[in-house]
Amino acid sequence: MGESDVVFDEGNGYFYGTDFSLEWKPRPAEGAYELEVQQLNELLLKEKGRLMAEDMEKITRHFRAKIYAEKQKLQDSGQVVNYMDLIRGALDYRQWFEFHMYYYRGQERRKELTNSAFHRFSGGEKAMAMYVPLFAAVNAQYQKAQNVDHPRILALDEAFAGVDDKNIESIFQLMQKMGFDYIMNSQILWGCYRSVKNLNISELYRPGNSGTVTVISYHWNGCERLLEEQ
Template sequence: MRVHFAAQIKNARARHRDLPYRDLLTQVLDYRRWRQFAFQLVRPDRTEEKLTRARHSRLSGGEQSVSLHLPLFAAAHAMLNSAHPHAPRLLALDEAFAGVDDTGRGELMSLAAQFDLDLFMTGYDLWAAHAAVPAAAHYDLAHSAIDHTVSALLLVWDGARLLADDTGDLTAALGSPGTRRVPAAEPEAARPEAAVAG
């Protein structure tokens, strides 16, 4: 990759000798010029219209979210198809599918599975337990304001049922070294004694 971009910069410098180096880098590394996607909104009656910002703003909240996720998945699929076959097909989504109902979430996850995308998602009340999803690991986080702690419970969707790791066996079966566990309390004899001034 380094060789490729070095050659692109060298060629751009040869073509535009008067352009400041910063502007030249901006031009060469502007990924928005590499691919272009046009979005069409397909209505239930199969008619199509261009999805502009104005048209997008007239959609409901759920429709807006879906209309953003669909092209994102299609773009990721198109880009990752040109990558090495063993390259990760990872897509990270923060507050994934916000405003989308459970049926819509299932359809979006089904599309991600069809495109062979591996999703890394965060969100409130977000579950990947849908029939179209072959497998998913889910961490349910619980915050205790009293103890100032956050606990995590691993749940694994195996395509048919949700398995909870309430005993820690599932984490070990998935290959976790278990290094993030709270260390066991030291025995009383091993603790240093505190001196009390009287």
């Protein structure tokens, strides 16, 4: 099981007030030849030279059983069987786990984050509820690395679109708290917030219908954005 907790206060941009937690648990084996997710994960993470013939047979039986069971469900319901979809579904590790997100405020009892609860949230809480699972999942993967000094990089396209400046700053603070480095692109985001200590920024400038694109470089030092000499 994995879990990540973040506390968020929309009032001042610090993480205090509303607590979010994400839990993921392995789904139980459903068939006689299926492996428990933890056992399957251990076998798949083994180096190729250390896999025994018995291990390979267990993995083969597991996926064969998963594919056969799903094929039977489709046939019983009269649906068309697509073997590519069956194989893709069996190999999709996201289906090997159950994900549950919870929230609570102060001394309240922890509650599961349902769609109805999400729609009652403020803008800041909605933003955190969307990004906490993403960051928690990436953080869990990086924690598996043997080298603790490896880069912890996030790459986001159209980062934080639709999120206001106050809440974007809180999200940057969350990334800082988790020790992430990041590469982002956006039409409007500069990243110049007090929670960001250092940031290199590249602006792509194309005036009018010009056939060339100019790259303008800046550096944010935590206090001001400075134009870099070309």
